[in-house]
Amino acid sequence: MNQTDTTDTPISMDDLMALCKRRGFIYQASEIYGGINGFWDYGPLGAQLKRNLADAWWNDVIMMGCSGRTGPNGKPVRIVPLDTCIIQNPKVWEASGHVGGFNDPMVDCRETKSRYRADHLMVLREAGASEGRGYAFMENDEEQLARAMKLLGKYLRKDIAESDVSVTPLVSLPKEQIADLVGPGVKDPGTLTEPRAFNLMFKTYIGATATEDDVAYLRPETAQGIFINFKNVIDTMRVRVPFGIANIGTSFRNEVTPRNFTFRSREFEQMECEFFCHPSESREWYEFWRDYRMDWWESIGLKGDNLRLREHDEDELAHYAKEGAGTADVEYRYPFTYPDFGELEGVADRANFDLTSHQTASRAKMEFFDQERNERYVPHCIEPAAGLSRGVLAVLCEAYTPDPNRPSKVFMKFHPRLAPIKAAVFPLVNKEGMPEIAEKLHADLHQRFGRRGFVELDVKQNIGKRYARMDEAGTPFCFTIDGDTSSDHAVTVRHRDTLEQERIGLDAVGEWLEGKLGG
RNA sequence: GCGGGUGUAGUUCAGUGGUAGAACGUCAGCUUCCCAAGCUGAAUGUCGCCGGUUCGACUCCGGUCACCCGCUCCA
Numbered sequence A: 001m002n003q004t005d006t007t008d009t010p011i012s013m014d015d016l017m018a019l020c021k022r023r024g025f026i027y028q029a030s031e032i033y034g035g036i037n038g039f040w041d042y043g044p045l046g047a048q049l050k051r052n053l054a055d056a057w058w059n060d061v062i063m064m065g066c067s068g069r070t071g072p073n074g075k076p077v078r079i080v081p082l083d084t085c086i087i088q089n090p091k092v093w094e095a096s097g098h099v100g101g102f103n104d105p106m107v108d109c110r111e112t113k114s115r116y117r118a119d120h121l122m123v124l125r126e127a128g129a130s131e132g133r134g135y136a137f138m139e140n141d142e143e144q145l146a147r148a149m150k151l152l153g154k155y156l157r158k159d160i161a162e163s164d165v166s167v168t169p170l171v172s173l174p175k176e177q178i179a180d181l182v183g184p185g186v187k188d189p190g191t192l193t194e195p196r197a198f199n200l201m202f203k204t205y206i207g208a209t210a211t212e213d214d215v216a217y218l219r220p221e222t223a224q225g226i227f228i229n230f231k232n233v234i235d236t237m238r239v240r241v242p243f244g245i246a247n248i249g250t251s252f253r254n255e256v257t258p259r260n261f262t263f264r265s266r267e268f269e270q271m272e273c274e275f276f277c278h279p280s281e282s283r284e285w286y287e288f289w290r291d292y293r294m295d296w297w298e299s300i301g302l303k304g305d306n307l308r309l310r311e312h313d314e315d316e317l318a319h320y321a322k323e324g325a326g327t328a329d330v331e332y333r334y335p336f337t338y339p340d341f342g343e344l345e346g347v348a349d350r351a352n353f354d355l356t357s358h359q360t361a362s363r364a365k366m367e368f369f370d371q372e373r374n375e376r377y378v379p380h381c382i383e384p385a386a387g388l389s390r391g392v393l394a395v396l397c398e399a400y401t402p403d404p405n406r407p408s409k410v411f412m413k414f415h416p417r418l419a420p421i422k423a424a425v426f427p428l429v430n431k432e433g434m435p436e437i438a439e440k441l442h443a444d445l446h447q448r449f450g451r452r453g454f455v456e457l458d459v460k461q462n463i464g465k466r467y468a469r470m471d472e473a474g475t476p477f478c479f480t481i482d483g484d485t486s487s488d489h490a491v492t493v494r495h496r497d498t499l500e501q502e503r504i505g506l507d508a509v510g511e512w513l514e515g516k517l518g519g
Numbered sequence B: 001g002c003g004g005g006u007g008u009a010g011u012u013c014a015g016u017g018g019u020a021g022a023a024c025g026u027c028a029g030c031u032u033c034c035c036a037a038g039c040u041g042a043a044u045g046u047c048g049c050c051g052g053u054u055c056g057a058c059u060c061c062g063g064u065c066a067c068c069c070g071c072u073c074c075a
Helices: A012-021 A044-063 A090-095 A142-156 A177-179 A224-228 A231-237 A279-299 A353-362 A388-401 A434-448 A463-473 A506-516
Strands: A027-029 A040-042 A079-081 A105-108 A116-119 A121-126 A134-138 A165-169 A202-207 A215-217 A241-250 A267-277 A307-311 A327-332 A342-351 A366-368 A376-379 A378-386 A401-402 A410-412 A419-428 A453-459 A478-482 A490-495 A502-503
Touching: A012 A027, A012 A388, A012 A401, A012 A410, A040 A044, A044 A079, A044 A388, A044 A463, A090 A215, A090 A353, A090 A463, A121 A142, A134 A142, A134 A463, A215 A267, A224 A241, A224 A267, A224 A353, A224 A463, A241 A453, A267 A388, A279 A307, A279 A327, A279 A342, A279 A378, A327 A388, A342 A388, A353 A378, A376 A401, A378 A388, A388 A401, A410 A463, A419 A434, A419 A463, A434 A453, A434 A478, A434 A506, A463 A478, A490 A506, A502 A506
Parallel strands: A079 A241, A419 A453, A419 A478
Antiparallel strands: A027 A040, A105 A116, A121 A134, A121 A165, A202 A215, A241 A267, A267 A378, A307 A327, A327 A342, A342 A378, A366 A376, A401 A410, A478 A490, A490 A502
16 A cells, blocks of 8 residues: 555645745746736746656657557557647637537526526426516426425415426526526525626637637637548548547636636646547447556556546536447546545547537538448547646646655655656765766766756755755655765665665666656 | 635745844855755845825725635536
8 A cells, every 4th residue: 555545634735836836846827917817837847747747648648559558459559649729710619519618608696696507597487477486496406496396385375286387497588587586595586697608718819900700719628629630630641540639739718717726727738639430439449548548647656546537427428428428537636626536537439529510510521431341431539638737736736745754844756757857966075076976977867868857966065955855846866976986886876755775886877767767 | 706715035924003024945155975964154025916094004994916715617
């Protein structure tokens, strides 16, 4: 059992955020101007950490085809990369359903301060009544319905049965009737606002004139860029179904309430893949991706009780997920969701919803002619959509390990592959030839590993302080040159997680580190 | 968007109607042969921002921004 498994209280987000600031992982965006809600900047170590995570995904998923796994068809998995624009023709978002879906009208209650999705509110009235007093309740909420029945009976001064009432959607009522409604949990009418749209897509204007004709949207997901290029990729890359197209990119959502550090930001990065397959094979590919993605997150360090795979219930399937098809979330138990879990990645069987929508809207053929089957069809699609920003956050949360027995009181237990600082080189004392050996070793290691992360050289202050700094930065290994090095040509390796030390040859350090870093 | 809370050096926090401190960290020097030790010295804040009251505000009032908690939302 490792330390994570025995954790029964979450770490403090305040402490984690303080460390992120202190050590240069994440800063509040526009901090010197008072900040800006929902945006975060990555500092030097955070930027490298994020890049390492993105590289791990890019290399494993795309270049190595699911880490070299064999697909359910017994063959290697083929994935090609793509990089598409943040701004696309607005018709893309109409076809994808985002313009509609992102404009959900909401109703606020002035009394209870609650907010409801207008299309989820139902109105209970006396049968046959088309106006006057009504009682609003959330659909499928038995408790609210029972209360509404009781209040309506009281208002009408009679016992009522189900046959005495009618239920109509709130959105079907004329606006002026909203004032006659009694909201959930309220006694008197008039507390509900008219339905108002909250657009979650950032709007902008193309060209300098900025009229409504020039409206465009910042993408709320990278997936649509893949779907609209499906035909291009098919026509130019000699790919055959089954295959996947994947990309990493920034997306924007004008969240009502950005919260929980970087978890719900207005600007964030995604790592998405759309994997196309024959409709008859979608189930097995779904299961393949679901399991692979879970394993992948474990492989980069999110092990133990804080990570889980959760299949969705039927009633929470998204609009694009086909009946009975799979949708699963890889979830992480963030400190702010504890003891619950929050989304890290969604794996969904989207059937042919997206390609068909774009085919209908654009009239471009989204079909694939399958030589082997001698069949023409619109492929089904399995979508593993991961949050890069959320991945970084989960990695930070998982790495944060309090340890009262060490000087820093806390260390960041990054997987060596993700650690922004790969190694540090210290002369035990800053004299007697040690600094010179340290400089040489540092130069060698930097030459060899500098593309993967920082290699630090630190000669100042006592060795304890230097180790402590590296603990907070999450450096997995420190190499220390001491008085014996010049004669025995060996250095001491200090392991971050165990504090253990071992002696290895000066010339063997590069190979040794290569074997530890992974990736 | 609503309600509550918070906002002082990099971090964690004191503080008083008369223009600011501690600890730790950071930096420099000495010391130091393995875990923030010791000694000496240094830098750092228009006390979130704007406005008002006042002879004078970090301290009172208003607004605003940001963060935290709850509600809502998260396709």
